[in-house]
């Protein structure tokens with residue numbers, strides 16, 4: 001049983017920071033064994049974050065700035081990676097998602113997706129091979145290039161007797177539904193924290209509603225909620241993906257959010273996320289949902305979710321219960337995606353992304369020495385087992 005040490009790196013749509021998670025991965029029969037070595041989140045330097053947000057808004061950023069951002073983000077990722085490698089001693093490879101700055105969907109088809117964080121910078125800093133650019137191959141095969149975390153969710157939730165789901169409450173809320181005897185399904189359910197964060201930044205000058213205190217204090221505005229729930233994205237069948245290209249400040253303004261006070265607006269937005277997720281949960285008769293992502297720390301959002309899920313007879317838990325810390329699940333997912341590519345195995349699940357078939361994802365940048373890939377594994381693992389540090 002060959003053990004490979006992989007460092008997963010990720011910055012999500014919230015652009016809050018670099019999530020890093022290191023794992024020892026090996027296969028045992030049809031089980032992928034993942035031993036957690038440790039995880040951390042390093043906030044982006046404030047000025048760099050501002051530039052990412054500006055680039056993402058599409059406000060006339062040229063190729064020069066995109067190029068500089070690619071390298072500067074890569075430098076920070078490399079620094080974070082080098083720190084982890086120094087602490088752990090040995091790591092075999094880095095799997096880096098980078099930072100999405102553009103994900104363009106046109107009539108349900110993805111025209112392109114761009115993640116920045118130059119892998120050569122990470123390879124130079126660490127001397128390790130780097131697998132990056134995970135989404136583009138799935139997009140080239142007709143898929144959404146998202147949600148890629150579904151490959152881990154599918155392994156995590158395999159073998160249950162009832163339909164269950166994993167929910168990630170990042171900037172966007174995405175769900176993976178696993179039902180016995182059926183191919184897994186995954187899609188972006190709708191906005192997660194992104195609109196909440198926008199409202200907080202604009203009205204309170206803070207990046208998010210710490211603990212969800214204001215969200216919990218507010219009362220949802222029925223008229224605004226009705227407008228937001230009429231969003232055609234929410235009723236579109238999967239596969240589907242979305243992002244800040246859709247859910248931005250202009251989106252809130254067009255819905256008439258300005259007339260609602262901040263606490264009530266936050267409560268309304270939490271209700272929107274909860275209602276969208278609950279609608280999907282009802283549609284697929286899901287009995288239990290394990291949540292992860294920063295939104296788990298918003299008590300108001302979690303209360304709304306728990307209440308709405310209960311209406312569909314579904315229980316809410318967090319991935320902590322499955323042995324995966326809520327703030328590190330996605331970074332571990334990218335460690336798994338890197339490991340799959342390293343072993344010649346497909347990373348995206350076609351039933352989840354809508355791609356024409358399973359594809360080996362990513363581009364590999366050599367480390368200090370020549371690339372020495374292990375022999376490809378004949379078949380992907382069918383389940384996963386996790387153990388703690």
Ligand SMILES: Nc1ncnc2c1ncn2[C@@H]1O[C@H](COP(=O)(O)OP(=O)(O)O)[C@@H](O)[C@H]1O
Pocket residue numbers: 011012013014015016017169170171172193194196197207208209210211212292293294295297298330
């Ligand atoms: N302590 C907290 N209280 C409330 N919300 C939080 C807290 N910590 C994180 N969040 C929310 O989670 C978001 C980050 O979640 P994350 O899972 O990293 O999303 P992404 O994958 O989009 O980066 C923040 O922008 C914020 O909305």
Ligand SMILES: [Mg+2]
Pocket residue numbers: 011012013014015016017019
């Ligand atoms: Mg994040």
